[in-house]
Amino acid sequence: MRMIGQDSLNTRRRLAVDGKEYVYFSLPEAGRALGVDLSRLPMSLKILLENVLRFEDGRSYTVEDARAIAAWLEAGHSEREVPFRPARILMQDFTGVPAVVDLAAMRDGMIRLGGDPQKVNPLVPVDLVIDHSVMVDHFGRPDAFRRNVEVEFARNRERYTFLRWGQESFNRFRVVPPGTGICHQVNVEYLAQVVWTDEVDGTTYAYPDTCYGTDSHTTMVNGLGVLGWGVGGIEAEAAMLGQPIAMLIPDVVGFRLTGRLPDGATATDLVLTVTQMLRKKGVVGKFVEFFGPGLDDLPLADRATIANMAPEYGATCGFFPIDAATLRYLELTGRDAHRIRLVEAYARAQGLFRDATTPEPRFSDVLELDLSTVQPSLAGPKRPQDRVPLVNVARAFEEELTKSLGVSPQEATKRVPVEGTNYELGHGDVVIAAITSCTNTSNPSVMIAAGLLARNARRRGLTTRPWVKTSLAPGSQVVTEYLEKSGLQADLDALGFNLVGYGCTTCIGNSGPLDERIVEAIEGNKLVVAAVLSGNRNFEGRVHPNVRANYLASPPLVVAYALAGSMRVDLAADPIGHDPDGKPVFLREIWPSNAEIARVVEGNVTREMFRTRYADVFKGPPEWQAIAVEGGETYRWNDASTYVKNPPYFEGITPTPAPIADIVGARLLALLGDSITTDHISPAGSIRKTSPAGQYLLERQVRPEDFNSYGARRGNHEVMMRGTFANIRLRNEMVPGVEGGVTRHQPSGEVMTIYDAAMRYAAEGVPLVVVAGKEYGTGSSRDWAAKGTRLLGVRAVIAESFERIHRSNLVGMGVLPLVFREGTDRKTLGLVGDETFDVLGVADLRPRMELELVIRRADGRVDRVPVLCRVDTADEVEYFRHGGILPYVLRGMAKAA
Known part of the structure; x- marks a missing residue:
């Protein structure tokens, strides 16, 4: 922990749990000292207030900052900025590499200053999860996972070697190796503690677990009552090195939930509904905080799904308070029993625990949703907020096809043969069906629903369409374990949804190549084909350059569209396929009930799975362990590298700055x-051969097909500075x-x-x-x-x-x-x-x-x-x-x- 403030408001108090004593900074005492009843302050702002109390030093953090947060209650709005320091930092590999490059460069700079390079370490815990590099090169076969891992390590060895060195060299810096899971799911299932603890000068302090992440969907951890959101690399590095980041005290929009989800509706349908409502409302730069009786029946995994998509509805975060569901989830995921009791005791002492007696917070504004009104839905074809009820999807696609997707009515029904196959391809055909992304693969109910739908479809003799590229990329190994234990993985395998990797894959555009014959049909005939994925973003060109219509959907609907093969099939009314006897099969006939899903979840998702799978989470697969660590306390830079290079920030640094x-x-x-x-x-996209960055790579014998992107080369300042102001649309x-x-x-x-x-x-x-x-x-x-x-x-x-x-x-x-x-x-x-x-x-x-x-x-x-x-x-x-x-x-x- 970086420091403890001077506590001018005299809020330091003690809390005993299981005979162990903790010191904390009391929010109720702060309210008394400030003369304000804080009971109706939104939970998320209470956490900001605690941060000020803990670090208050009269300079960076002041009593006036605390007073400004308390005064927010008067108008539900503030124009004041306050400082904030998170308890920890979460990174993924694309955005984490340049941050580790900077730390490595700082060690070289420390030597120039005559100091000890071992002094350069993160001052707060940092976890980097390698999840953005695996691509779906192989799919629909039992060895797809093994083959994709082989390709991943060959493709990224240079970057992984550097991160392997960082894992060994820096204190308070941990790397979760490839093949483990997606950073946000690993965060919710393992890394997050809800209440963080630190020992300073023999005293153990307890305080809220808060998190900055170098990925926008860091907000997922808000479902667990952990306040966190995505930031850029410089903010993350500053926080990593103990520096406060100023932020405007935000408006907090309350989102009241009532009722419970009806049969047939999933957490995905709920989050698409919430996203549409909040985008329409306008919550950019604001906190959203969920409350109301609907939380009583909303599982933690559903909350995490909603919190994950805060960037899509535009909010800084979508926060859920700590309550009984939080404690049950901590128990399920194998957290330490003492930690769980500490979470409850601390949250109750601070007024951060939601139960029947909790006063309804004061908000800047309020929206309300009756969960019983949620319908099965998709979002697309281009934006996450463009929700379409399932009953309207086919008709809506027909309208989009001849409007925003630019196909003339005369061409709309065109189908063309795919060379070397026995099938045709047409507008609206689904060529990618991907169960992917932390948004949904973290949620056992929707993953089990996908497996049960696959089982029911298999029993009726249905198969996926041959032009559909199917993939299953869970966000953690626990998913594989409960799918295998329940026998549902075999059913998914039978439909081509074999495990392809543990990572974001299709959701971040790592969907891998399509069959060249399909690509030729698409490009030669200007076909508008579709992808259906259980992800959080569907911007045009993001999933695959040849796929212009992209739809977000729940995992079971991903399976359903792989069976149907087209967005033009009305799954609410038309047959999804035909059995071997030619009889029509409807989606409603094979869709599992909520009760059946709950029974399978209850019988197959266990605490022991989480404890076993996360027991050696930082060890990694043999391929990771086999990477030789280069260098010791300082990194052995490779001058020939085009991915990782020592930046010039500390060249000629002196002990004191020049005036x-x-x-x-x-x-x-x-x-x-x-x-x-x-x-x-x-720009983060492709590198043109004629650009300064392209010329730099060509001079170093990098082939244009191996240029990769500016985003992938963020660890090389020579590439990145040549790419500065290089956007082809800059005027x-x-x-x-x-x-x-x-x-x-x-x-x-x-x-x-x-x-x-x-x-x-x-x-x-x-x-x-x-x-x-x-x-x-x-x-x-x-x-x-x-x-x-x-x-x-x-x-x-x-x-x-x-x-x-x-x-x-x-x-x-x-x-x-x-x-x-x-x-x-x-x-x-x-x-x-x-x-x-x-x-x-x-x-x-x-x-x-x-x-x-x-x-x-x-x-x-x-x-x-x-x-x-x-x-x-x-x-x-x-x-x-x-x-x-x-x-x-x-x-x-x-x-x-």
């Missing part, structure tokens, strides 16, 4: 408009009428790539600035959007407004975010790109101070413009003074050593 200097004589690298996204700044107003990452070098006037211009300016010793419009840095929190900006030599970004997280990321990388005053922008100033810029007053930097921007024109005119410096806090001033958060932390570690 902050004003920016003088800067040139404009890019002149940009409104709503520039982090994807504009740092730089310095080069009118041209799309892509190009700019005009001054004073030569030559047009070149932004990367080449930045390197030329660097050789000339010229600092750079970027000027933009409103909402700069919107979209995903992408750390390389700030890292790449810094590495190109940009000293300041001057915009009309910033997206909150990207602004803090820029500061975290030592880049100055500046905001034009109202009425001033690039257009009123008449900027064209041949100007030079000075930013004066930086040497005396203070939070949110006004600085002077001096614009020197090519014709000799000079404008002096006030700009607001968006370095917002005293901590951020320190980060900036040190050149970024990583140098700041490193110098502190070296000094402490």
